[in-house]
Amino acid sequence: MADELVHYEVKAGIARVTLDSPHNRNALSARLRAELRDHLNTATADDAVRVIVLDHTGPVFCAGMDLKEAGGASSSAQGVNEFPAILEQIWTSPKPVVAKLAGPARAGGVGIVAAADIAVAADTATFAFTEVRIGAVPAVISVTVLPRLLPRAAHELFLTGEQFDAARAVTIGLLNSAVPAAHLDAEVDRYTNMLALGGPQALAATKQMLRRTRPADLSTDFAEMLTLSAGFFAGAEGQEGITAFAQKRKPHWVPEG
Known part of the structure; x- marks a missing residue:
């Protein structure tokens, strides 16, 4: 308006x-x-x-x-x-x-x-x-x-x-x-x-990760980050990204234009 x-x-x-x-x-x-x-x-x-x-x-x-x-x-x-x-x-x-x-x-x-x-x-x-x-x-x-x-x-x-x-x-x-x-x-x-090349859920989770308070214990920090990483590699968005990379195409989330 x-x-x-x-x-x-x-x-x-x-x-x-x-x-x-x-x-x-x-x-x-x-x-x-x-x-x-x-x-x-x-x-x-x-x-x-x-x-x-x-x-x-x-x-x-x-x-x-x-x-x-x-x-x-x-x-x-x-x-x-x-x-x-x-x-x-x-x-x-x-x-x-x-x-x-x-x-x-x-x-x-x-x-x-x-x-x-x-x-x-x-x-x-x-x-x-x-x-x-x-x-x-x-x-x-x-x-x-x-x-x-x-x-x-x-x-x-x-x-x-x-x-x-x-x-x-x-x-x-x-x-x-x-x-x-x-x-x-x-x-x-x-x-x-x-x-815009990043996966929407991955970007949101990365922003949240950057804001988090790190545990004082290094082992706890690694364990939490391993869980986060593994979940995204195995998830639908991660699998789409890996498949798109192998097929030399853009992932479906990349905007046209």
Whole structure:
């Protein structure tokens, strides 16, 4: 719909969820949050969707919370209370999520970038954890950001609120790749094409494995991983993948087009 703040389309197994609120730099207003959640739910429930891309219109990916809506204590609390569910949706999505940034991200916007499995930005994009500069704490976004960032960088950037560029974002683990703006679409396509080759159930299980807390005992860890591995090798998806490899064809889950 033309008046949506978040658009949704699916093509060749790729669901594109696009923030389209450039008038406020794609800030996380109540309406945008609701539409984003709805579209993420739609993508997750659709078996035809293999990969989710978080995109945006306008020069800014996401400026964080809509501070005009956060002027009062009650409205501010509502925004903060709703935001973890969005980050959790992205982080725990059984389908890989790719964040595409043609421009800056700030505060909560950086939390979204960190929640995605793959994050690609134009090399002109910038980032900052600006919360402390308005007397707030980057608490909610720390849940997704801290697992990505090098500890020294996290302390420095959370405490100073200093702006940093895409090259540094790659170095400290926030981004996977930073490329010239003219190459951004091609770089995103490179990742989505690779992700679409994986078995849907295998990708979901791999994401869950990456999130799990490792047992302290090495033997227990190996035993759990052996069970997981054996189950997939013997399962329908694994057998289809092995058969397709032997027959030199694509597995049935690879989207056409």
